[in-house]
Amino acid sequence: MIDGAASTLAALVGELASERPPRYAALAARIRLLIADGRLAVGIRLPAERELASALQLSRTTVTAAYRRLREDGWANARHGAGTWTSLPAGTAYGAWAPALPTAGVLDLAHAAPAAPPEIVTAFTAALADLPRLLPGHGYYPAGLPELRARVAQLYTSRGLATTPEQILITAGALNGITVALEVLIGPGDRILIEHPSYPNALDAIRASGARAVPVAIDAADPAAVAADITRVARQTSPRLAYLMPDFQNPTGLLLDAEQRGRLAAGLHGSGTVALVDETLVELGLDITPAAPLAAFARADLAVTVGTLSKTFWGGLRVGWLRAEATLIQRLTAAAVRAQLSGPVLEQLAACHLLDAAEATLRAHRDRLRAQRDSLVCALGAALPSWQVPVPPGGLVLWCRLPAPISNALVDAVRRRGLRLAAGPRFGAGHAFADRLRLPYTQPIDVLRRAVEILAAVAGALPATDPGFAPSRLVV
Ligand SMILES: Cc1ncc(COP(=O)(O)O)c(C=O)c1O
Missing domain, CATH: 1.10.10.10 (Winged helix-like DNA-binding domain superfamily/Winged helix DNA-binding domain)
Structure with missing residues (x-):
């Protein structure tokens, strides 16, 4: 408007x-x-x-x-x-959104976090063999192990975005990268444009930064509208930053093609907005390989890119990175060092080995995810035909539309039957998405089928209430 x-x-x-x-x-x-x-x-x-x-x-x-x-x-x-x-009302204070400890007999689909592939052990064995050459040194690498920075820079260069190791800061995962970027780039009262829905922990970090979130509705079925809508809102509100996921957006699966990325970058350029691009899921193209990074279309000082090995390999590694102009990387490193002087060396060596052998590991990972996604879609279609379940071309989750705004009630009910899920409103900045449910396909097929059985057993019995705008009822 x-x-x-x-x-x-x-x-x-x-x-x-x-x-x-x-x-x-x-x-x-x-x-x-x-x-x-x-x-x-x-x-x-x-x-x-x-x-x-x-x-x-x-x-x-x-x-x-x-x-x-x-x-x-x-x-x-x-x-x-x-x-x-x-404005947006305060909304529900959910607290930290972190995976719960594994509990016997409980199926946990609240988080989209795959199990580790066998290559993790191989990589750590090779890293241990490497370690002695580094032991004579002090072991502190504030911006990250030089060989890992070089490998990550090479990843970008091979994806069409020329990058030097000085443009990379190794972080403790993507979320750590996001919080470091917010600390450096955001001042109190600044606005941050967000896709709506979006990744809950990033929303929480944005809230904690003192910035005001400016949500823009996105629809994975209409990627062509995204650049125009974001540009329009950026022009109206002049946000300092835009937190974006152009590659299999969490939770919608939205994927932007090269032309759409170009238009989006040009739109943000117009308002001088820095794109904070979260590429956590970029390697998980199941039907399609994403276009070049959004940063390849943006002015160099208007793009900060976040990456991680958490979803391509394993969340337990805690290895991620930021990519930006070298001068900004120096400022980001200074901020990162305030909280953590340096990252663990063995993990970074293992990350180098994983990246060296990434192709085979990733091929198997994608094959497994594709089979799990298809089987979950199929089971939902058979057991819950009134749900709309768009099939994302990649990433880790389905973003289902329920026939009524029952997401919170459904999540409560299935929890009592031993199934943990995250309700739709978790992914919103206010009180939206009471009729949505995010279902990760990161677990084996038998677990996914069992989860659908539990959902089907309780879904029909829930009253079609509308808790979407009653904050007191937004309990996960
Ligand atoms: C979009 C997105 N960004 C960031 C993260 C956090 O990643 P990490 O475990 O590397 O901090 C996640 C994890 O689910 C995610 O889905």
């Missing part, structure tokens, strides 16, 4: 005549929905009451009451003499 354009908002709100009275509550609910799913950006001015009333053919009192309701519920705030501005 163009700031202040009453007719644009009126078109988005649509016809209210069929809604249950009072009319002001229906109008507030429609606007709330537009903010929650990102069609209306956070932090923009709503049209003047008189203009919106005229565009919607409602009385001004109705619009005044609707705006008041939005303000009371946290979806808008008033700025003295400057109108009413969209």
